[in-house]
Amino acid sequence: MSKISAVIIDDEINAIDVVKAKLERYFPHVEIKGTCNQSELAISLIATVQPDLVFIDIEMPTLSGFDVIKSFVKRTFEVVFITAYDKYAINAFKENALGYILKPIDRLDFIKTVSMALVRINEKRFSDIPNFENDTSSEAKKLAVLHKGEYFFLGCHKVLYFKANGSYTHIYTEKDKFLISKNLKTLEALISNWNFIKINRSYLINPSFVQGISKKSGGEVIMSDGTNLVVSQNIKESVFDQLSKDIIFT
Template structure:
């Protein structure tokens, strides 16, 4: 069972969500629902849990302030937010799960099924610190991304990633120090996280950092030669778009 606490300052939200969890998520053991973040803080200090479903904007103590006060914590967090698109990208980069209000309960159920009964080693302090850094109002693009590994999460600088290559629901990451990682994510999820960066999806199985592209090869329908010596194929459907991004005319 996943020992769970809900914190949202709106009573109807906690009641609705609690009812849904009791009917649709048998793996969830709802210990308590709170509308007061100060009372929730006291409970969480004294009580071990597996999961906190947390609203961000609350009076007296917002969700981020609460988590900072609880550090270090070893439970998973799912944020409930009405934040803008920039903030949603920040959640993706930091590997925290989130849901927009009004809540899509079926999407939440799917997320809880993925979570499972076993807690993850989530490196909560590093992830929260990183999330807060990239939530600051700035025009700068995030410089790192949190990648889930068997041990926890690894924070990798984007300018060291050469390319991503998918294999079903797994993705392999190739870096400029010859290190590689395998993570349990889809390439589509990673592509969504990197929309504002210099990565380009040139094939169903390949996402490339354009900073590491050395040559465009015409042979075999077209490919990009990256600095690690790999020829990344360009799919026929993505060829025109890829060439336009590289400022190459398709003759």
Template sequence: MNIVIIDDTTADIEYCKELLAKNFDNSNILECFADSVAGLEYVNKHKPDLLILDMEMPQLGGLDLIKQLKSARTEIVFYTSHAGFALEAYRNFALGFLLKPINEPEFVGIITKALHRLEQEKKGNLGLDNLKSALQALENKKVPIPTMGCTYFPKVMDIVRLESVDSYAKIHLADGNIHLSSYGIKHFEQSLTPPLFFRVHKSHLVNLKRVEKLFPDGTLVMNNGDHIPVARRRRAELLELF
């Protein structure tokens, strides 16, 4: 966890450093600043995980400073001698608020909370990266479509939608071609899965990247102009995917 401390009182900076070294082995103090203007410039450039910030400083106070922060992911812990600043601190999205003189158990609790939140954010970002990679791999994949005459291999992204016709599947492609497969729609649903494809109706499987709009009556319009009915019980789930 990369940390920056901004406080015009040197003794308070040293005490924060002491508590961090004592209680958090994984903390890395990048810099400490008594000059809030210089501190703001550094934080905007290096975007630390955590900013421990005094509320009352000459030139640029804590509340004014965070209004100029460029890093939305930097967690902020305020501390000050006046409890009256607490509400204002939380209104400005502070993770925590500490009163001077700093109480060690309270300090440890707040920093632990910051660590936990940062870990959750990293997990979320990793999950998003994995999802993007999976989507990219799926988009470049080709899908075999067995028909009565031969087997076609269109790219996944070229498939607009699949339609169930009796025990067969009708595959509509972006170039306007339509193939009738001897396999049913369930066969293709095994490989054409969310978050790229979604079964909006028992008879329709659609490419979500080819969707143009959804009408209140549950009619889905694809980018090739096709109108698809969405089953009532699947509309909420469909909207969540977007």
């Protein structure tokens, strides 16, 4: 897997050390190209290193993290803000950051945010390769999914269901789970010929992997991996009608 470069900017040296330690433990393929504890030097560090990913504190003397990022008109890197205050959340997203991580850094939040960053970075890399694009035609039967720096081609018969996660979507197969940087609505349009069924705002299921129907929670589908998924009440009748087409009830 090709390395992804990163820089860490924080006026607290111990905070830099925490981010470094977590990257080394959970994301060893992310190469830390530089660190900086003075905001006035951060701009030159980013310009010199030209990293793929920037971790930056928001409240720093002289320049804030927002000031540093705004100085790059044509940004080529992804940003994750690190802060002790959640009041900056809205501004972080206005700056098109992938997210912000609150101090003290929670392990799961860190892994989730950095994972999303790596997905976006890798997809951006592959989008620069001529003629390497997803086939978005209505006849496409495979989805190109980027995972750990490599593309996997998932056939529609391999996918159990899709789960929405904000601007991202999780893809569940019998053996693996993937994350892509497309929201569920966009994905639904791309795979309109796959005959998947939307059972609520968050799930799009493959009817071939539905093993049963439950009356729990007002109506659920039981997937082959043992997951029970709730069906929205306003579309329950339509969903169950579609699932019943190829079933003989005795």
